[in-house]
Structure formats: C-alpha cells, structure tokens
Amino acid sequence: MIGYLIRRFVETLNMKKTLFLFLLSLFSITSFSQSTDTVSVMAYNLLKFPQVNASRVSLLKNILQESLPDILMVCELTSSSGASAVLNDCLNQDGISHYAKSTYVPGTDTENMLYYNTNKLGIVEENVISTDLRDINEYVLYYKSLDIATTTDTTFFYVYALHLKAGSSDFELRNTIATDMKEYMAARGPMENVLVGGDFNIYGSSEATWNTVLSGEGVTLVDPINTPGEWHADWGYADVHTQSTRTTEFDNGATGGLDDRFDLIFMSPDLQNWGSQAKYIDGSYWAYGQDGNHFNDALIDAPVNSSLPTNIIQDLYEMSDHLPVYMEVEVQTAFNSLVDLNQGLTAFYHSTEEKLIFSFGKEKFQTGQFSIYDLSGKEIKADLEIESDNSISVSDLETGMYVLKAKDIPFAYKFIK
Numbered sequence: 001m002i003g004y005l006i007r008r009f010v011e012t013l014n015m016k017k018t019l020f021l022f023l024l025s026l027f028s029i030t031s032f033s034q035s036t037d038t039v040s041v042m043a044y045n046l047l048k049f050p051q052v053n054a055s056r057v058s059l060l061k062n063i064l065q066e067s068l069p070d071i072l073m074v075c076e077l078t079s080s081s082g083a084s085a086v087l088n089d090c091l092n093q094d095g096i097s098h099y100a101k102s103t104y105v106p107g108t109d110t111e112n113m114l115y116y117n118t119n120k121l122g123i124v125e126e127n128v129i130s131t132d133l134r135d136i137n138e139y140v141l142y143y144k145s146l147d148i149a150t151t152t153d154t155t156f157f158y159v160y161a162l163h164l165k166a167g168s169s170d171f172e173l174r175n176t177i178a179t180d181m182k183e184y185m186a187a188r189g190p191m192e193n194v195l196v197g198g199d200f201n202i203y204g205s206s207e208a209t210w211n212t213v214l215s216g217e218g219v220t221l222v223d224p225i226n227t228p229g230e231w232h233a234d235w236g237y238a239d240v241h242t243q244s245t246r247t248t249e250f251d252n253g254a255t256g257g258l259d260d261r262f263d264l265i266f267m268s269p270d271l272q273n274w275g276s277q278a279k280y281i282d283g284s285y286w287a288y289g290q291d292g293n294h295f296n297d298a299l300i301d302a303p304v305n306s307s308l309p310t311n312i313i314q315d316l317y318e319m320s321d322h323l324p325v326y327m328e329v330e331v332q333t334a335f336n337s338l339v340d341l342n343q344g345l346t347a348f349y350h351s352t353e354e355k356l357i358f359s360f361g362k363e364k365f366q367t368g369q370f371s372i373y374d375l376s377g378k379e380i381k382a383d384l385e386i387e388s389d390n391s392i393s394v395s396d397l398e399t400g401m402y403v404l405k406a407k408d409i410p411f412a413y414k415f416i417k
Contacts, residue, residue: 036330038281039120039143042069042288043197043265044324045163048110050085051078053251059319061090066312067288067326068096070117071141073197075163077111080104091115102126102139112137112161112198120144121157129160129184131177136162138184143278146334154414155277155331156401158191158268162198164209174201175209182216189400190374192276193329194268196221199322201262204230213266221266224285224327231261239292242323245299245316253321257296263287263325277332284328289316299323347404349415354395356404356415358386368408374400 049056064072064086072091077083083104091099102114103126112135116123125140143155160181165173185191202209205228214221231237242263244254265285270276289299291307299305299317307313316323345367347358358367370392372381380402384392392404397417404413 035333037120037143037333039070039157039278039329039331040068040326041071041073041195041197041265041329042067042324042326043073043161043199043263044075045199045263045320045322046074046076046082046086047251047253047320047322048076048078050082054082054085056251056319057085057089059315060086061093062315063312063319063324064090065094065096066308067324068117069115069326070120071157071159071195072115073112073159073161073195074115075110075112075161075198077104077113080106083111083113086113087115102137105135105137107135109134110163111135112163114139114159114161116141124156129181131180133165133173133177134163136160136177136181136184143331145332155193156191156414156416157193157195157278160185160194160196160198162196162200164199164201166199166201168203170201171203171207171209174207175212178209178212179216182212182219185219186217189398191268192401193271193278194221195265196267197263197265197325199263202264203232203260206230220269222269222272224265224267224271224280227261233259233296235295237261238295239290240287241290241295242287242325244321245323246321247298247301255321257298257301258290258294258323259296261287263322265325265327267327271329274332279330281328281330284326286326288324288326289313290323345409345411347413347415349394349417350391351417353391354417355391355393356413358390358392360390367406367411370404370406372397373403373405 074086083101087099087101098117098119099115100118102123104113105111105128114137121141121143123139123141127138129136129138139159141157141159145154162181164177200209227240229237231240240261241258243260244256245258246253246255247257249255267280271278271280273279289305289308291305293303294301294305299313305313345358345360347356350357367386370384371379372384373379380397386392394417399417401414401416404415
C-alpha cells in the first residue's frame with residue numbers, strides 16, 4: 001500500500017499538501033511500529049490500606065497480577081508496612097521480582113506511593129509538594145531504552161500522585177491544592193511526558209479544580225479521553241464512573257453505587273503526538289473493571305460484568321470503593337538518531353559545578369562546536385566548544401531541561417539543570 005502511494009506521489013507532483021502529510025504520517029507509523037514498547041499506567045485509591053482490613057492484601061495481589069502495570073500510583077496508604085506489602089506481597093509474587101517502589105514519605109494524612117517495573121523504568125528523582133491537607137508526590141522516571149548503554153538520550157516521565165479533598169462542599173480546598181501543584185510544576189520548568197493520577201474527588205468539569213488541573217499557572221494538561229461533563233449521578237457517563245463500587249457499607253468504604261468520576265489520570269499534550277518519544281495509545285484509557293452497565297449499582301450486581309474475569313470483578317468490589325484507572329503509553333525503545341560516536345564520547349551534567357563534563361574513549365578527537373536547545377527546539381546557546389578541562393559551563397542557563405547537540409558529529413545529550 002505504501003509503495004503504491006509513493007508511486008502515485010511521484011506521478012502527480014502537484015498533488016495537494018494534505019496527501020503529502022498523510023504519506024509522512026504513514027512513514028512515521030511504520031517507523032514507530034518497528035521500535036516501540038508499551039508502558040502501562042494505573043492509579044488506584046486503596047481505601048486506607050492496610051489500616052482497615054489488612055487481609056485485603058490477597059485481593060490486591062489478584063488485581064495487580066491481572067493488570068501488572070508498569071507504573072502504579074496509589075493513594076490512601078496508611079503505613080510503611082502497607083507500602084512494602086504492596087511491593088512484596090502483591091507485585092513481586094508468582095515468579096515476578098522486577099518491581100520496585102519509591103521512598104515512603106509519612107504525612108499528616110494518608111500517603112501516596114509509586115511502584116514501577118525495573119525491567120523498563122528507573123527512577124532518578126523524588127520530591128514532595130506540601131499542601132494544606134495531603135502531600136502530592138512527584139517522581140521522575142526514565143525509560144531503559146535498548147541502546148541506553150551506548151547513547152546519551154532516553155525518555156523521561158514526570159509522574160504526580162495525589163488525593164484531593166473529598167466532599168461536595170470542599171471544592172475550594174480541592175482547587176487550592178490543585179493550584180499548589182500547578183505552581184510547583186510551573187516553577188520546575190520544562191517537563192516531558194507528564195502523568196498526574198489519583199483520586200481528584202471532582203464532581204464535574206464545572207468545578208474550578210478541573211480548569212486549574214488542565215491549564216492553571218500556564219502548565220497545560222489534558223484528559224486522555226476528553227470527557228468533560230457533570231459526571232455525578234448522570235447515567236450518560238456510566239462508562240467512566242469509578243466510585244462507588246458498592247451499595248453496602250463495609251471496611252469504611254463509601255456506598256451509593258457507581259455514579260462518580262473521582263479517579264483520573266491526566267497527561268501532558270506531548271503524549272498526544274510523540275512530542276517526547278512517547279504517545280498515549282488511543283482507546284487504552286479505562287476505569288478498570290467498568291463495563292458501563294452498573295450505573296448506581298454495585299460492581300457485582302446484575303447484569304454480569306464480563307469486562308474482566310469474574311474473580312477479579314469480585315476482588316475489585318471487595319478491595320476498595322474506587323475502581324483503578326488504567327491507560328497505556330507507547331514509547332520509543334531506541335534513539336538511533338542520537339548515538340554516541342564509536343570513539344566513546346559521553347557526557348554528564350555536574351550539578352554542583354553547573355558544567356557538562358565530557359569523557360572520551362581511547363583518545364580525544366576533534367569534536368567541533370556544540371549548541372544547546374530547549375525542548376521546543378529553540379537554540380539557547382550556540383558555538384560552544386569543550387574547554388581544556390573537558391567541560392562546557394552551563395551556569396547561565398535557567399532551571400529546565402535541555403538538549404546539547406554537536407554541529408559536525410552525530411552526538412546529542414539531554415540533561416536537566
């Protein structure tokens with residue numbers, strides 16, 4: 001098919017620009033399909049785990065072994081032992097040993113945590129955003145690309161786990177906490193592949209919190225399924241409702257059946273179009289276990305929910321009054337256009353000295369000049385040369401993420417200042 005389109009293109013050079021762009025998109029899809037991997041993402045409110053009914057760990061194990069997310073954000077943890085139980089008794093089970101967790105940070109209320117698949121991802125940074133209620137946790141992950149040992153570039157994910165204030169009358173505090181997060185993100189500077197997940201407790205997109213999350217402080221996020229609305233108690237949104245899985249109270253969970261879209265994952269716009277070597281997989285976003293047929297009902301009520309195995313539907317019902325939210329991201333596995341030279345030129349950023357430090361293979365060779373670009377492609381500094389101490393100073397750069405590129409050789413290096 002592609003060959004036919006190319007022949008037609010050659011034969012009709014005056015074809016419209018739209019066809020040319022279509023051809024380019026075909027080439028792009030073909031290229032990525034040959035060198036991509038899938039990273040699955042889940043956000044889950046664990047309902048005061050393990051403080052309330054610690055025996056639920058067996059239910060959580062079944063759910064996580066069924067889904068096996070590569071990135072798992074959780075909220076409503078109540079202890080470090082619970083954080084370890086999720087890792088050791090739920091994820092690293094049944095022959096699996098490649099999951100790791102972030103650092104448990106105790107807070108004034110329940111806590112968030114991050115778990116990740118170390119076969120695909122590593123963690124380079126963890127930070128806490130303090131708010132008037134609960135902490136918001138930031139995690140910076142990197143993808144372990146196939147050529148990471150020989151290239152100086154990879155893909156980063158900026159992940160934020162949160163739990164905003166519950167209650168129909170607490171919309172002002174929700175918005176205040178969301179604003180705290182967006183102010184932090186704006187001050188942090190350029191980021192890529194941002195994922196913000198958790199229990200937002202928003203009743204509808206008319207709430208100020210919705211717009212704050214999407215565009216507050218000039219930092220843009222998007223809803224992967226672009227489904228604004230007044231979700232509360234509206235059967236028209238039954239397929240996105242995440243709370244409550246129950247109509248009967250137990251383990252201190254909420255009742256009322258599935259009639260709220262409290263749990264969400266937002267993402268940055270670059271994940272819509274391969275902006276930073278990764279892209280959201282259309283159609284993969286799902287309120288995990290939601291079949292759209294249980295509005296105002298419990299997850300286990302009639303009709304039979306066949307979206308997952310029967311035992312997993314039962315486990316979701318008993319584990320939490322919230323459903324997890326799940327999505328998938330396609331990521332480029334190799335950076336063939338950004339390779340080191342055979343001579344072994346490498347670089348790293350020295351944060352104390354605020355310099356890029358270079359090292360060489362067996363011998364030093366002529367490297368020529370370098371330029372530094374921001375993530376929008378704008379050239380920030382040009383005509384740079386490696387100094388006698390094998391460094392380039394970047395002390396005058398503002399905080400942010402940059403790419404160093406050589407002018408005359410195939411070398412690039414992404415760094416965060």
